[in-house]
Amino acid sequence: MKRSALIIPASILIHLLIVNGTLFLFTPDTYLQGLNALYYNFSWLLITSALDFYPTKRKENFFTNIHKMFNLYTLFGLCYFAIFGFGTTVAISVVYHIKILLIIFLLLTIYRVFFYWALRKYRFMGGNYVNVLAIGRDKNLKKIRRVFDDPYLGYRYKGFFDDSPSVSPTYLGEISKCFDYITKNDIDEVYCLASKFSQSELQRLIDFADNNLIKLKIIPDNKEVFTRSMSLEMYDGIPVLNIRRVPLDTDYSRVIKRIFDLIFSSLVMIFVLSWLVPLMYILIKSESRGPLFFKQKRHGYKKRVFWCYKFRSMANNSESDSKMATKNDMRVTKVGKFIRKTSIDELPQFINVFLGDMSVVGPRPHMELHTEGYQTSVDKYLVRHFVKPGITGLAQIRGYRGEVEKKSDILNRIRLDVLYVEKWTLGLDLRIIYMTAYNVFAGEEKAY
Structure with a gap:
C-alpha cells in the first residue's frame, strides 16, 4: 500500500490496547469502576491531540520528538491519579499504581522503538513511499x-x-x-x-x-x-529564518539540563568533595604555601564573568591569570601534577555547577585574557557562550584540552564546542560524561 493510511490509526489503537490491557489486568477494580475506562481513553486521546503526538514526519525517528513522549507520560500520569480525587470505593496503593504506570510507559516506549524500526524496514521494502x-x-x-x-x-x-x-x-x-x-x-x-x-x-x-x-x-x-542550526519561525504568517537555533533555548531543555546538573553536582559534593576537600587541604598545604582553592575569573553564559574554582595545583605565581599550564611546567607542584593528570583539580567546579555558573557538560570556560584574544582571531568563537560552560565537553573527550600548541588546536576546539551548542541532547551529555570518566582511567596525553 503506497500511502499506508493505516499506520497512524494502527499506532493509536495499539497504544490504547496497551493502556487498557495493562490497567484491566493489574487494576481491574479501579479500571472497571464507573466510567473510569472511558475517562482513561478520553484523557489519552485529548493529551495526544493537544501535543500533536501522532503526525509523523518522513524524516522523524525515535529521538526526534522524544520530549513529546515524556510530556505525554507526565500529563497522562497526572490525569490518571486525578480521578482518585473525585472519590472511589476501592482502596488504592499509590506506590502500586505508580508501578503500573511505569509498566505502561515501558511498554509504550518499547512499541515506539519497534514502530520506527518497522517503518524504516517497510519503506526499505517499497511501502509508504x-x-x-x-x-x-x-x-x-x-x-x-x-x-x-x-x-x-x-x-x-x-x-x-x-x-x-x-x-x-x-x-x-x-x-x-x-x-x-x-x-x-x-x-x-x-x-x-x-x-x-x-x-x-x-x-x-x-x-x-x-x-x-x-x-x-x-x-x-x-x-x-x-546553517545546520537554522530554524523557521512564523511571525503573523511571515516566515523568518532563525540562523542560530540553540536546543537549550527551549524552557524544557534548560529545565532538564538544570535538574540533571543539580542532582549530579549534589551527589559529587556529598559523596566525593565531603571527604576529598579535607584530604586535599592536608596534601596541598603540606607541599606549598597558599590557599586550598585556586579561583579565577572566567567568562560563562553570554560572556558573564564568574569565579571558577579548582584545587590549587601550582605554587603561587604572577602568571596564573595570563599563561596556561604547559608540559613540564615548573609552576606545577608534585601534588598538583597528580591531581591535574587525574583531573581531580577540576572537581571543585561542581560547586560552580550547583550555583548555576557552570554545567556538568559544556564548552570549557576560558580565562578573560584568552577570551578577549580569541573572539577577534577565531571565527564563531563566541557561539560557545550561548550555553553555560562545562567541567567537561565534546572538545575535551576528543583530545582538545589544555595547552594550545598550534592554531589548529583552538580551531578544532571551537569547532567541536559549536557543534555541541547546535546538537545538544541529554544523551550527548551522558556520552560525554562516560567518555570523560573513561579517559581519566585510560590516561590522556595532554592532561598536564
Whole structure:
C-alpha cells in the first residue's frame, strides 16, 4: 500500500490496547469502576491531540520528538491519579499504581522503538513511499538528494526540470514541460527552487499544485547563509529564518539540563568533595604555601564573568591569570601534577555547577585574557557562550584540552564546542560524561 493510511490509526489503537490491557489486568477494580475506562481513553486521546503526538514526519525517528513522549507520560500520569480525587470505593496503593504506570510507559516506549524500526524496514521494502521531483537545480538540490536517496525514508526521486540543459541521467527537460510530466506520473511532492521563478511564475506553480492535489515545497534562495542550526519561525504568517537555533533555548531543555546538573553536582559534593576537600587541604598545604582553592575569573553564559574554582595545583605565581599550564611546567607542584593528570583539580567546579555558573557538560570556560584574544582571531568563537560552560565537553573527550600548541588546536576546539551548542541532547551529555570518566582511567596525553 503506497500511502499506508493505516499506520497512524494502527499506532493509536495499539497504544490504547496497551493502556487498557495493562490497567484491566493489574487494576481491574479501579479500571472497571464507573466510567473510569472511558475517562482513561478520553484523557489519552485529548493529551495526544493537544501535543500533536501522532503526525509523523518522513524524516522523524525515535529521538526526534522524544520530549513529546515524556510530556505525554507526565500529563497522562497526572490525569490518571486525578480521578482518585473525585472519590472511589476501592482502596488504592499509590506506590502500586505508580508501578503500573511505569509498566505502561515501558511498554509504550518499547512499541515506539519497534514502530520506527518497522517503518524504516517497510519503506526499505517499497511501502509508504512518495514520488518526488525538483524544479530548478543548484547545489542545494544536490544536498537534498542525499535525503531522497536514503532508502529508509521512502522517497522515490524521479528527476529535475531546469531551463539549463544537463547531461545528468535525472534531467527531465525544460521547466515548461514539468506540468504535463507531473500529471502523468503520479507525482506526490514537488520541490521548487524559488530563485528560478518570478513571482507570477511561482504563483502559477502554486495554483497548479493546489488544483492537482500535489504538495509543493519551496527551497528559498539561501544567499550562502544556511546553517545546520537554522530554524523557521512564523511571525503573523511571515516566515523568518532563525540562523542560530540553540536546543537549550527551549524552557524544557534548560529545565532538564538544570535538574540533571543539580542532582549530579549534589551527589559529587556529598559523596566525593565531603571527604576529598579535607584530604586535599592536608596534601596541598603540606607541599606549598597558599590557599586550598585556586579561583579565577572566567567568562560563562553570554560572556558573564564568574569565579571558577579548582584545587590549587601550582605554587603561587604572577602568571596564573595570563599563561596556561604547559608540559613540564615548573609552576606545577608534585601534588598538583597528580591531581591535574587525574583531573581531580577540576572537581571543585561542581560547586560552580550547583550555583548555576557552570554545567556538568559544556564548552570549557576560558580565562578573560584568552577570551578577549580569541573572539577577534577565531571565527564563531563566541557561539560557545550561548550555553553555560562545562567541567567537561565534546572538545575535551576528543583530545582538545589544555595547552594550545598550534592554531589548529583552538580551531578544532571551537569547532567541536559549536557543534555541541547546535546538537545538544541529554544523551550527548551522558556520552560525554562516560567518555570523560573513561579517559581519566585510560590516561590522556595532554592532561598536564
